[in-house]
Amino acid sequence: GEDVEQSLFLSVREGDSSVINCTYTDSSSTYLYWYKQEPGAGLQLLTYIFSNMDMKQDQRLTVLLNKKDKHLSLRIADTQTGDSAIYFCAGRKRDDKIIFGKGTRLHILP
Amino acid sequence: ETGVTQTPRHLVMGMTNKKSLKCEQHLGHNAMYWYKQSAKKPLELMFVYNFKEQTENNSVPSRFSPECPNSSHLFLHLHTLQPEDSALYLCASSQESRVGVGGGRNEQFFGPGTRLTVL
Numbered sequence: 001g002e003d004v005e006q007s008l009f010l011s012v013r014e015g016d017s018s019v020i021n022c023t024y025t026d027s028s029s030t031y032l033y034w035y036k037q038e039p040g041a042g043l044q045l046l047t048y049i050f051s052n053m054d055m056k057q058d059q060r061l062t063v064l065l066n067k068k069d070k071h072l073s074l075r076i077a078d079t080q081t082g083d084s085a086i087y088f089c090a091g092r093k094r095d096d097k098i099i100f101g102k103g104t105r106l107h108i109l110p
Numbered sequence: 111e112t113g114v115t116q117t118p119r120h121l122v123m124g125m126t127n128k129k130s131l132k133c134e135q136h137l138g139h140n141a142m143y144w145y146k147q148s149a150k151k152p153l154e155l156m157f158v159y160n161f162k163e164q165t166e167n168n169s170v171p172s173r174f175s176p177e178c179p180n181s182s183h184l185f186l187h188l189h190t191l192q193p194e195d196s197a198l199y200l201c202a203s204s205q206e207s208r209v210g211v212g213g214g215r216n217e218q219f220f221g222p223g224t225r226l227t228v229l
Contacts, residue, residue, distance in 0.1 A: 042200050042220030096208040100153040
């Protein structure tokens with residue numbers, strides 16, 4: 001299977017929480033990242049978590065890491081129309097290579 | 111200019127043309143990357159340069175030729191491309207390509223990309 005997997009689409013109503021999930025295969029990953037790509041733009045780092053942490057919160061963003069299940073999630077509280085974008089999960093391996101998932105397209109419903 | 115810039119933003123070329131993509135980073139980084147982003151595949155790493163030396167070539171066809179004259183500039187020279195090479199080409203930079211676990215988050219900063227269409 002792919003090194004980093006995530007679902008391709010997610011639809012959420014404005015004001016609700018969005019949860020984007022990601023699984024990875026390399027248990028030795030050191031850093032895990034969430035990048036956001038808006039239409040016509042490159043990827044922008046949203047947040048990251050070091051492998052010895054299980055949670056990180058940054059304003060409306062909460063990252064949860066379950067190392068046992070190799071599962072990473074990004075929760076966006078109070079989702080706004082400006083959150084509409086593609087979200088990429090990425091893991092950094094011990095050799096510093098960064099592997100990206102295919103991206104989850106987040107669609108906001110009015 | 112700040113961050114990572116790429117020119118042109120859009121490029122349409124025929125299969126027999128020769129063109130170049132340019133990337134410039136204003137972040138004082140030492141590593142630069144070329145990625146290909148197409149609809150059907152994950153982000154594909156093409157080339158990595160660290161301190162102007164190419165450290166990675168992920169089996170990229172020779173019709174793509176990178177050039178890194180200094181740590182701030184990266185080019186991708188294109189010739190005799192195929193229609194399947196149409197994609198968004200993203201440039202990125204980071205502090206270094208290899209920093210180890212103690213080297214901090216070393217995230218990559220991306221440019222806006224060049225949308226390439228090969229006719």
